[in-house]
Amino acid sequence: MESSTDLPKFAVLQLSGCSGCEVSLLNSEEWINNFQLVYMPLVVTSNKIPNGVEVLLVTGGVRTDEDIHNLRKGRSRARKLIAVGTCALSGGVAQFKKNHIARESFLKASHRLRMPDMLPNAYPIDKFVEVDLYLPGCPPTPQLFMTALKDPEHAQIAPIVCQECGRKKLNDMRPKSITGSRSGVVLPDICLVNQGYVCLGTSTRGGCGALCTRPGHACVGCRGPANPYLNKEPKFVLDNLRRVFSRMTDIPAEEIDAALASPWLSLFLGQFTDYTQETDLPPRTKEKML
Amino acid sequence: MTTLTYPLSRIEGHARVVIDIHDNEVFRADFQAMEMRGFSHYVRGVPAEQITVIVPRICGVCSTAHQVASVKALEDVFGVVPPPLAEDIREVLLLGQLIQNQATSLFIFTMPDRVNASSLFELSRSEAGKARAFSLAQMALRIRKIGTDLISLAGGQFIHPIKTVIGGVTSGIPRVKADQLILTIEELLPVATDLLDIYWDLSMQMVDRIGSWGDDEPTHYLASTEANNYRLNSRRLRVMKPDGSEAPSFDPHEFEAYLQITESEYSYAGISSYLGHIMRANSLARVNLAESFGTPLADAYRERFVETFGKPAHAIMFFDLCRGIELVYALEKARQMLSGDLEHGETEIGYTPRDGTGFGLVEAPRGPLIHRYEVENGLIKSADFVIPTVHNMLAIRRALTVVAKRYVSHEGIDAELERAVGRVVRAFDPCIACATK
Ligand code: SF4
Ligand code: SF4
Numbered sequence: 059m060e061s062s063t064d065l066p067k068f069a070v071l072q073l074s075g076c077s078g079c080e081v082s083l084l085n086s087e088e089w090i091n092n093f094q095l096v097y098m099p100l101v102v103t104s105n106k107i108p109n110g111v112e113v114l115l116v117t118g119g120v121r122t123d124e125d126i127h128n129l130r131k132g133r134s135r136a137r138k139l140i141a142v143g144t145c146a147l148s149g150g151v152a153q154f155k156k157n158h159i160a161r162e163s164f165l166k167a168s169h170r171l172r173m174p175d176m177l178p179n180a181y182p183i184d185k186f187v188e189v190d191l192y193l194p195g196c197p198p199t200p201q202l203f204m205t206a207l208k209d210p211e212h213a214q215i216a217p218i219v220c221q222e223c224g225r226k227k228l229n230d231m232r233p234k235s236i237t238g239s240r241s242g243v244v245l246p247d248i249c250l251v252n253q254g255y256v257c258l259g260t261s262t263r264g265g266c267g268a269l270c271t272r273p274g275h276a277c278v279g280c281r282g283p284a285n286p287y288l289n290k291e292p293k294f295v296l297d298n299l300r301r302v303f304s305r306m307t308d309i310p311a312e313e314i315d316a317a318l319a320s321p322w323l324s325l326f327l328g329q330f331t332d333y334t335q336e337t338d339l340p341p342r343t344k345e346k347m348l
Numbered sequence: 349m350t351t352l353t354y355p356l357s358r359i360e361g362h363a364r365v366v367i368d369i370h371d372n373e374v375f376r377a378d379f380q381a382m383e384m385r386g387f388s389h390y391v392r393g394v395p396a397e398q399i400t401v402i403v404p405r406i407c408g409v410c411s412t413a414h415q416v417a418s419v420k421a422l423e424d425v426f427g428v429v430p431p432p433l434a435e436d437i438r439e440v441l442l443l444g445q446l447i448q449n450q451a452t453s454l455f456i457f458t459m460p461d462r463v464n465a466s467s468l469f470e471l472s473r474s475e476a477g478k479a480r481a482f483s484l485a486q487m488a489l490r491i492r493k494i495g496t497d498l499i500s501l502a503g504g505q506f507i508h509p510i511k512t513v514i515g516g517v518t519s520g521i522p523r524v525k526a527d528q529l530i531l532t533i534e535e536l537l538p539v540a541t542d543l544l545d546i547y548w549d550l551s552m553q554m555v556d557r558i559g560s561w562g563d564d565e566p567t568h569y570l571a572s573t574e575a576n577n578y579r580l581n582s583r584r585l586r587v588m589k590p591d592g593s594e595a596p597s598f599d600p601h602e603f604e605a606y607l608q609i610t611e612s613e614y615s616y617a618g619i620s621s622y623l624g625h626i627m628r629a630n631s632l633a634r635v636n637l638a639e640s641f642g643t644p645l646a647d648a649y650r651e652r653f654v655e656t657f658g659k660p661a662h663a664i665m666f667f668d669l670c671r672g673i674e675l676v677y678a679l680e681k682a683r684q685m686l687s688g689d690l691e692h693g694e695t696e697i698g699y700t701p702r703d704g705t706g707f708g709l710v711e712a713p714r715g716p717l718i719h720r721y722e723v724e725n726g727l728i729k730s731a732d733f734v735i736p737t738v739h740n741m742l743a744i745r746r747a748l749t750v751v752a753k754r755y756v757s758h759e760g761i762d763a764e765l766e767r768a769v770g771r772v773v774r775a776f777d778p779c780i781a782c783a784t785k
């Protein structure tokens with residue numbers, strides 16, 4: 059602790075998000091002795107990012123003109139920039155590409171005097187600056203934060219959530235319709251898809267420890283697409299999910315499609331993959347994904 | 349005219365304080381939210397039953413309060429009454445939220461102010477910190493983590509919970525898991541009271557130094573906890589008048605008859621009043637409106653507080669002490685509830701969706717939170733979020749004016765003003781993400 063000034067400097071820049079990513083980082087106390095936190099307005103009195111930052115974590119999407127300014131300034135002062143959370147990777151819940159009613163009513167309500175101006179949408183940060191590492195999740199778990207800070211190059215991330223889940227996929231348990239959130243009863247140790255839940259674990263990158271599915275909640279895909287679907291149109295993830303459901307269940311295709319199109323799932327599934335449709339974004343390689 | 353602008357740190361979200369000074373006279377002091385989340389706009393058209401997964405993302409600091417409020421609002425629309433066990437598990441979830449939040453506000457946000465440190469970590473390394481037998485920072489984070497563990501246990505996820513569903517909760521809390529957490533609480537409860545004692549002493553010393561507990565003009569107080577039952581999974585809103593007497597309580601669906609909410613030109617957050625009066629919500633409001641907690645340690649602290657500062661107590665930095673008392677209460681209450689059987693029994697009942705308008709109330713860490721949804725053809729037609737931080741906006745403004753007048757005189761602007769402004773705002777523990785829903 060005494061020699062804290064010799065430790066690598068790290069900073070956290072929060073753009074427009076919910077602070078959940080910061081809260082998650084604070085759930086780990088491990089970094090206190092390994093890093094020197096030089097900027098994170100949520101916990102430290104600090105007005106600007108100092109020079110010589112080793113790692114800058116950026117959370118939240120780009121929502122205001124001020125976000126763009128702060129992001130560019132932060133980038134120029136940090137050796138390595140990590141995009142943290144769904145919001146920073148996709149704009150997050152706050153982006154409404156397709157919902158024109160919402161967008162218009164939002165923009166109409168968002169004029170204030172002497173305030174940062176709202177942009178027409180919420181954008182992923184790599185639309186504006188170069189990103190060295192992407193850490194998806196809503197929010198990423200404290201363990202993932204520690205991996206990102208300590209040794210991301212050697213991280214062993216499970217390719218899909220199923221691999222960490224431990225539930226068994228059965229051949230002879232084929233539901234005929236989606237169970238929905240209304241049934242409640244979840245059998246232990248058996249794959250949730252076999253039980254009629256719309257679990258996205260088969261197409262979602264792992265690393266979260268199957269936080270939701272192990273206790274029996276379907277994965278909503280907050281860690282984003284697994285490596286094979288990076289930089290591909292959303293269609294590819296959706297096709298894979300359709301294949302999983304037709305192989306494992308007798309649920310009619312239309313029912314699956316309707317479920318996959320629901321805002322609940324598109325919150326992550328659609329929005330996270332939507333970035334591939336932005337033409338001016340750099341490709342996200344699997345080497346850069348944690 | 350001179351305008352002083354203070355960006356704020358150690359609060360949730362992006363906000364600033366602006367003070368206009370004319371001829372060394374404070375002309376106006378304002379607290380401005382600089383971002384806009386906008387959820388009330390973009391949940392329009394979303395299938396009603398899916399909203400409970402989306403709205404926790406309004407705010408990662410109080411996501412559980414939003415999740416439970418949204419579920420209760422839909423239960424109101426659909427006419428569902430969840431089983432008592434589910435109500436208890438939701439209470440445990442909200443206690444977890446209270447622990448996490450009060451520990452954050454107390455130790456990470458405001459404790460550094462007591463010794464003019466820039467952060468808990470700096471404080472931990474300072475003289476005041478080193479004098480302890482343990483690392484203040486590590487202990488504070490460990491206590492905070494009990495809240496996180498409770499949220500994970502009762503909510504199924506550590507930030508944006510998923511277990512509370514329309515009709516109840518998806519599962520009970522297994523005995524072994526409950527017992528593990530009880531052990532941790534028992535181990536850390538004495539540490540929490542130690543930390544509160546340290547906090548209390550440091551606060552007294554600070555007040556000796558600066559000479560004031562801040563704006564202490566009597567006001568109205570708003571809370572939804574009961575006088576002898578601090579249940580956060582609450583039902584009715586209560587109001588205390590400035591003289592300490594109680595005004596009639598009201599139901600969440602009557603809120604518009606009592607709470608007037610307007611927009612501000614200079615801030616993305618709204619402003620509300622109680623029938624035109626300044627009011628305060630959050631810890632001090634709850635403690636002023638309480639007769640007892642029903643847990644021994646918290647009640648002892650409450651008595652000490654009332655004996656020292658009176659009832660109702662009005663100065664703004666009492667909010668901070670009350671947060672500490674609530675932290676102790678929530679730890680004791682969580683232990684008590686986890687000792688009961690939360691594993692066996694009905695946790696969830698079926699329901700049939702229907703259209704209509706519904707209201708959901710919970711006592712969030714910052715005060716009463718109401719979600720109102722209008723459902724048409726199964727979709728959200730309109731949504732309204734009545735946010736605790738918004739109830740404090742007028743009170744924050746007044747307290748800032750008081751402090752600005754204290755430090756701005758014909759001799760100029762005292763350098764203490766910047767720190768004082770931070771202390772005032774942090775006393776209210778505002779949440780900007782929520783306030784700009
Ligand atoms: S990614 Fe999720 S947790 Fe993180 S800021 Fe966005 S909404 Fe909050
Ligand atoms: S589909 Fe879901 S429940 Fe099934 S194994 Fe994969 S993650 Fe687990």
Ligand code: SF4
Nearest residue numbers: 266270277278280281
């Ligand atoms: S199980 Fe799915 S939704 Fe849950 S944390 Fe992991 S990736 Fe996110």
